[in-house]
Amino acid sequence: MSRNAHPAGPRHGDVLPAPSQSARPDDVNGLDPAIWPATATRTDGVLELGGLPVTGVVRDHGTPALLLDDADARARARAYAENQTFDVYYAAKAFLCTAMARLVADEGLGLDVCTGGELAVALAADFPPERIVLHGNNKSVDELTRAVDARIGRAIVDSFTEIERLAAIADAAGVRQRVLVRVTVGVEAHTHEFIATAHEDQKFGFSLRDGSALQAVEAVLDSPSLSLAGLHSHIGSQIFETTGFEVAAHRVVTLAATIRDKHGVTVDELNLGGGLGIAYVPGDDPEPPKQTLERLRGIVELECAAAGMPVPQLSVEPGRAVVGPSMITVYEVGTVKDVMLDGGVTRRYVSVDGGMSDNIRTALYDAQYTCVVANRASDAPPVLSRVVGKHCESGDVVVRDTWLPADVRPGDLLAVAATGAYCRSMASNYNHVPRPPVVSVADGVATTVVRRETEDDLLRLDPGVTA
Known part of the structure; x- marks a missing residue:
């Protein structure tokens, strides 16, 4: 829902949305x-x-x-971890402290961090670094260096500059860093609706439409110090339905098929991102994790079958859905x-x-x-x-x-x-x-x-x- 732009100050109240028509509670x-x-x-x-x-x-x-x-958070984390067909990374940006990092580690989840600060908390909690993925559209040299030195499992690359930086850092460390390329799939999903248009005017990822996503994959393949782990996409927040994922999966699997046909390389991992919704008010009706993950896997299986390729290892990044x-x-x-x-x-x-x-x-x-x-x-x-x-x-x-x-x-x-x-x-x-x-x-x-x-x-x- 869009909001009118306005300055802070006395007129702020004038442009607040009208009162909701929520039903009087029994x-x-x-x-x-x-x-x-x-x-x-x-x-x-x-x-x-x-x-x-x-x-x-x-x-x-x-x-x-x-x-x-604590019991509620553990049960929600466990509900994701119990699905053995997905790797699940808790999105630390939702809420993070050392106790929360240890909680999700105890319940079998990985950890998605997006800044040096979040990485520092994870390492201070003795979170297994091989179960950490690093996000961010503008990771600094220092952040990338610390991540490589810590031997994190995955880095999600977001720009050509970052691919160059990470390749140099990994080379200097004598490491072959596994990476996923973040793909902007032109789909934005929020709650009950999605827009399958060119939603690519944003700071994250590489566009499918202009070919930069394939170019980014090729840059990773050309780097001796980087290893292509797979592809990543994220289509929105507070999502209650999987309709938008159908369009996103089709486009990402099509890219994976292009990579196979052009370079003879199989994409081993597909990260579908986060954004799964929760109930805030009466009427919000999110699916249970088991049902959501089964539905997502079914979507990807259909797309992979149509492309004649095996289903890659799937992963998701719930944050709000665990701790919210x-x-x-x-x-x-x-x-x-x-x-x-x-x-x-x-x-x-x-x-x-x-x-x-x-x-x-x-x-x-x-x-x-x-x-x-x-x-x-x-x-x-x-x-x-x-x-x-x-x-x-x-x-x-x-x-x-x-x-x-x-x-x-x-x-x-x-x-x-x-x-x-x-x-x-x-x-x-x-x-x-x-x-x-x-x-x-x-x-x-x-x-x-x-x-x-x-x-x-x-x-x-x-x-x-x-x-």
């Missing part, structure tokens, strides 16, 4: 199992996660805080304000102690979320509300439209579901607000896996601060 205290983590439940009205009441967790760790349901539903964010309500709009309509603003510094996705993508009062149940009728943050920005919206009980009040705890993907990863210090912690909860035990930033942390970076 139970304002309910926890939809398709949206909330597996262990989420209520006891005496209080939301529990991992066997712990969130009231106790935030008493010890403060708010805002992101709570990771496994984490919630808990805030404390600070103020509740009713604002009269044109036509006598009233909008309720519920302000919390976080906001766009810990969840930029609503402001950036117009993302939708589900939230509930977490510290108690309520018999009050639902009121359509907007949950907003504490930042000096009119677009600082956490949940644009949600139903909350009419008696929501300062001091209540609000829990927002499905915040595992990108929220902590994209968090900032806007307005010099320290970033929140991530607390893993499992079997009645809470463990800090990313500590809360402090004002001392912020001041430590400022050389002008006096002792």
Whole structure:
């Protein structure tokens, strides 16, 4: 969905989308199992996660805080790993810390990193380097050197400059680095629709249309220090259907057949990328991993059969689909304000102690979320509300439209579901607000896996601060 361009400031609110027409819930205290983590439940009205009441967790760790349901995340990772016909790489950009890297390693997944920082975390967690793939459209010489020195399993090459850089670095290290060529297939898929057009005006990959994808493959084949592992494509984010993959698979397999016919080289691997969707609000209906992977394999098998070639080793890169539903964010309500709009309509603003510094996705993508009062149940009728943050920005919206009980009040705890993907990863210090912690909860035990930033942390970076 496109957004109108506008400056930050007082007019920001004027161009926010109109309120959603989400249905009034039958139970304002309910926890939809398709949206909330597996262990989420209520006891005496209080939301529990991992066997712990969130009231106790935030008493010890403060708010805002992101709570990771360890059992839920492990089960989702395991559901991908159990499909033996795919190599699965967890997309670290969704959320990464050493504990998360160890979790996905324990469950049998590989790791997809896209910066030197993500690689550093993976190596600090003793993640097996041969199970790491390195992405990125502008990998620096230093990043590529560290990756080669660490003996990572795969590098996804994204430009001719990068092929030259990587070849030189691998040659100097005496390594033959395995690479996949990222192909721009001209397909963009988002949620329930896809556009099979020339969607190639982007910074990632090599175009099929202008022939650069084949040229990139040939550059890799010509390099003694590089080894062509296969082809990579990525068609979008928050995808619920596999229709777009049919077009993408056809085009990538056609390229693989061209490589075979022209150079006598068999493409051994095909990475279909990530982007598999999750449920954020009622009505979102993603497929289970087993069904999705079987459907993807069936698509590729048909295309390979038509091209007269064997099915290559397949891989995918889920990130959001593993950690997104496994984490919630808990805030404390600070103020509740009713604002009269044109036509006598009233909008309720519920302000919390976080906001766009810990969840930029609503402001950036117009993302939708589900939230509930977490510290108690309520018999009050639902009121359509907007949950907003504490930042000096009119677009600082956490949940644009949600139903909350009419008696929501300062001091209540609000829990927002499905915040595992990108929220902590994209968090900032806007307005010099320290970033929140991530607390893993499992079997009645809470463990800090990313500590809360402090004002001392912020001041430590400022050389002008006096002792």
